[in-house]
Amino acid sequence: MTTFEFSGHRLDLHRGRLQRGGHDVDLRAKSLSLLVYLLENAGRVIGKDELVNAVWPNIAVSDDSLTQCMKDIRKALGAEADGLIRTVLRRGYVIDEERVRRLEDRVATATGEGTADDRPSIAVLPFENLSGDPAQDYFADGMVDEITTALSRMRWLFVIARNSSFAYKGEADGVKRAGAELGVRYVLTGSVRKAGDHIRLTGQLIDSGSGKTIWADRYDGTMADVFDLQDRLAE
The missing domain is CATH 3.40.50.10610 (ABC-type transport auxiliary lipoprotein component)
Structure with a gap:
């Protein structure tokens, strides 16, 4: 599984938790999904249609939904993340790849020696x-x-x-x-x-x-x- 570190924040995909300074940062589910997709594709300009299909598969939504999620993300990340996500006119959005650190964590599979936690x-x-x-x-x-x-x-x-x-x-x-x-x-x-x-x-x-x-x-x-x-x- 992957953990992203960026602009003073940490996003653990295994647990679905976004944190700043060790404290959880509240972010709506769809907004968090959008942030994850952007981070996974850091450095690449992603068009609005691709983002909508990734976050709202098989659901017809307006551009307003995407715009609102982007506002939610920027508000949640605060001033520390200014410039992390850039709007590219008439093309889409891109995350500054230089500001993102991606960590790969080993998680045992269900057929292996167990999970990262001893509980069921x-x-x-x-x-x-x-x-x-x-x-x-x-x-x-x-x-x-x-x-x-x-x-x-x-x-x-x-x-x-x-x-x-x-x-x-x-x-x-x-x-x-x-x-x-x-x-x-x-x-x-x-x-x-x-x-x-x-x-x-x-x-x-x-x-x-x-x-x-x-x-x-x-x-x-x-x-x-x-x-x-x-x-x-x-x-």
Whole structure:
């Protein structure tokens, strides 16, 4: 896995944490994904279309979404990062490669000697939106955020950060790749179907080494039950 150091900041992709001086820096998920993509392509001018496709795959968004994320990034990084990200007129954005240090960390795979942590490890992959409405992707992603947070409260469990897990959104081999690349033993997948006020939430817990499903269940309810559904699945 990779850690980036730049302009007094540190971004650990394995844990999905952006820090300055050892303290966490708050940044919305999409804004963090945009920053990661820019860092991974430091030194190259990246067009707006490429950035939109990377951060919002298969979702139609306006240029305003990209502009707002860029504002969020610059605000979060503060004055220390002035000049780190440069706007290239009518072409896109570029990160100053000279100001970025990239560190590669060894993380054992699920089939090796274990993970970087002795606790049981899990990654919650993006849930499939079965509503037939692309606009409901945001709702499905929000459900995954809440479930990830609920699992993170279990101190005996090592939970991969949301931003690392969402890198596998829409990928057919996401379970296998997540297990190997994130070094987790378990992967949680699922789906969300929302029709009016009714919700159906499913989950499957998979052993990433063998590919075997070791638990699966389904929960039905209404929007009034949404938090209860999330907590029940996490439990």
